[in-house]
Amino acid sequence: MSKLIVPVILAGGQGTRLWPLSRAARPKQFLSLTGDQSLFQQTLDRVGDSALYAPAVVMTNADYRFIVAEQAADMGVTLQGILLEPVARNTAVAIVAAAAFVRERFGDDAIILVLPSDHEIDVDAGYLEAIQHAATAARAGDLVTFGLLPSHPETGYGYIKAQAEVGGGARSVESFAEKPDLARAEQMLAEGGYFWNSGMFMLGVGIFLRECEMLAPETFAAAITSVSQAKTDLDFVRLDETSFAKAPNISVDYAIFEKTTRAVVTAVNFDWSDLGAWDAVWKTSSKDASNNASRGKVTLSNVSNSLVISDAAHVAVEGLDDIAVIATDDAVYVGKLSEAQKVGAMVKVLRAGKTTSGLTEIHKTAYRPWGGYSSIFSGDRFQVKRLFVTPGKKLSLQKHHHRAEHWIVVRGTAHVTIDGTVTTLSENQSIYLPLSCAHRLANPGKIELELIEVQTGSYLGEDDIIRIEDEFGRA
Template identity: 75%
Template sequence: MTKLIVPVILAGGQGTRLWPMSRAARPKQFLALTGSTSLFQQTLHRVADPAIYAPAIVITNSEYRFIVAEQAAELAAPLAGVLLEPVARNTAVAIAAAAAFASKRFGPDAVLHILPSDHDVVIDAGYRDAVQQAASAAAKGSLVTFGIVPTHPETGYGYIKSRAQIGAGASPVERFVEKPDLPKAEQMLAEGGYLWNSGMFMIGAGAFLDECATLAPETLAAARASVDAAKVDLDFIRLDQAAFETAPNISVDYAIFEKTTKAAVIAVNFAWSDLGSWDAVWKNAAKDAANNVTQGAVTLDNVNGSLIVSDHAHIAVSGLEDVAVIATSDAIYVGKLSEAQKVGAMVKTLRAAKATAPLTEIHKTAYRPWGGYSSVLSGERFQVKRLFVKPGKKLSLQKHHHRAEHWIVVRGTAEVTIDGTITTLSENQSIYLPLGCTHRLTNPGKIELELIEVQTGSYLGEDDIIRIEDEFGRT
């Protein structure tokens, strides 16, 4: 292969099975679950070699656009485009839209490496060889998937039936198998000739679009029209909603790969996990002598084969085994580690109740393109927040109809504009923002600005913000 491979990173999923860490507002791909960087950033790192890869195309939903931009910027990773899905429509139309965009940008003969953004993959010689083998096969017209040689009878993955062998290049796919029950998984493992379906693909942009035209014409029409009518918004490309939402809600496996005669598979045995549940996180992490995995402030006594994770409180666990304890500042999950697949059902229960639905949507800490805020305390007619603003960033010029605010600077320097008057505040200084005033907060300094915001008023919802000017296009 001499032409650069174009990575396409799918980053729009909402991963409920890793609740309470993963939530709709900040799902698992943007969390650091297996290291110091997020799974999305680790995916960017895997495609960072400029001798092999062109800049990546990322497809995500509009709510995650600033997280994508921020985390890519932290790695100084160039992006060929960030495509914003206006509605959720599964992977078939997402990949078709990315292929249509890539065909315009790089040409129809571009080879695309389709990568979920929330997988844990170890890059080794086997991984690199598999990428090159898959790219060569895709350049010749095959639609290639990566099949992981199974190490145990896994019920959480789909399977691929094939005669593919490690190092032997691409082999035809005989059939795809749905996620099996345990007896079926054990039977397939004993029989041999089955691979885990990794959800990673290598495809030619033109070849994939041609197969869409034959096998999924509605998906292709929606994808092409949404790209043709897309609008540029800052550093993002908003796919046209009217076109995109006409696409069937179907996965690329069902729409294309299970029907095409061009499907091929590369058998691989590099370390891989889709991190689809807490037990998968446990399996892929370093363990102590008692087979425990811990993260955060944790103390254990006579605990075995367990996963204990905290991003806030100190957790002390005694006399238990096969347990998962996952604690955030506003929610704690406790259950059998071996039954971690049931977390998704728990999230559905929480989402169905008005009182607990917000626990599935947002964290106590919300991230914004300028920084973010954490909820500290709230009550009738008041709310306390901790705001953090990155150096050189500023909030929108805005006003509120129902609340006044007090700002107290804890760290850094704040430049505050109130009705056209600018005041500079340093640590331990404060300022009052009366109800209805037009105001803006800026961090002109070199370090992060941290302040405490006290809101008082008859209504304190986030939708009581009238934006007048905004450098992030949110007016």
């Protein structure tokens, strides 16, 4: 039995309300919204004390597995395991599967700290005290959730009612409340005894799994079987899809916490934000004298109470108040900052359109386990991309049936394999890859390799890739 707390980090969400920066292929938890580190990396950092925490378990989906591994490696962090959800089924089955995975390694007495990967938290003395209070309660057999002392009548969070006090021990939960309208939120704050539901939990895995088996047997059976029949794939654990998919699409609050008699809340008052929408990003950002937060190439004139971010073109805003402008290289969102929750509805509209659905899925820059690429320009029968390859990494050995490629090295050194012959290229050198040749690109150097790729042919889609050999298990 380990006395260390095992962090379980949930990193599978898509964060649609932070579009257009956050998209399905690279959601908000992997973006650097409030600092140099991504939100996921900030979460790893919070559980980095080896005297208190065991290596973390990360629950994510297969599309994000290499991003998780890369961002952890960039920090020099070793993970307990990266569990891959085969289908989206909300938090209940994800947390139960993670608990079962931890029980196999540490036993029934293990304690897990469940953390969303997309929150910003100020780790102060109050935070650390709350972790200790919650761990004590979990070891005594309670299922602990963390309740944040409300600072305003927020309509974007669920609430917990309990006679708990900040800095005190865990107290029994009286009830849970869904996201309220403004009038009800104001009423709850006036009554007192209500806390924001943070989505963080401290759980003894044995007690938690037994409660789940009793209160949510379908979820329990799906999770346990998905773990027992999981397959190892490189550094990842692929949960069994057939069994996992049988789980109800339900949150852990609905499945267990609203039914159990063991639910308690630890009340806390540290700085916290779920960064669920652009107004939350604005609130946690540094601001100028006119209460504006900005990042990137931005010029503001007579603007107040606004958020302006540009990852691409220079954005100039004149004479506006309460505005959010978020610009990427292929999309721009403009709306009232005070109505930032409506971005999710906008994403649904875009996703439903044939010509706009792609804007919700991928960026012009796509990340891969070896680096990534950016689309520069496309036309009839040709396409131009920028490729970047991490030092020591190589792409799969592959071929294309419908296109030829030209590679020009802009920076670094490239090893290019064409039908078994390896050529070394330096800056300003180029090479031609004919149709249907077996080819591979590798970066043997110490700096990032950057190339310009020109594709020509009758079909230029990403699905025209026949992988022959791949070190990332994709062949």
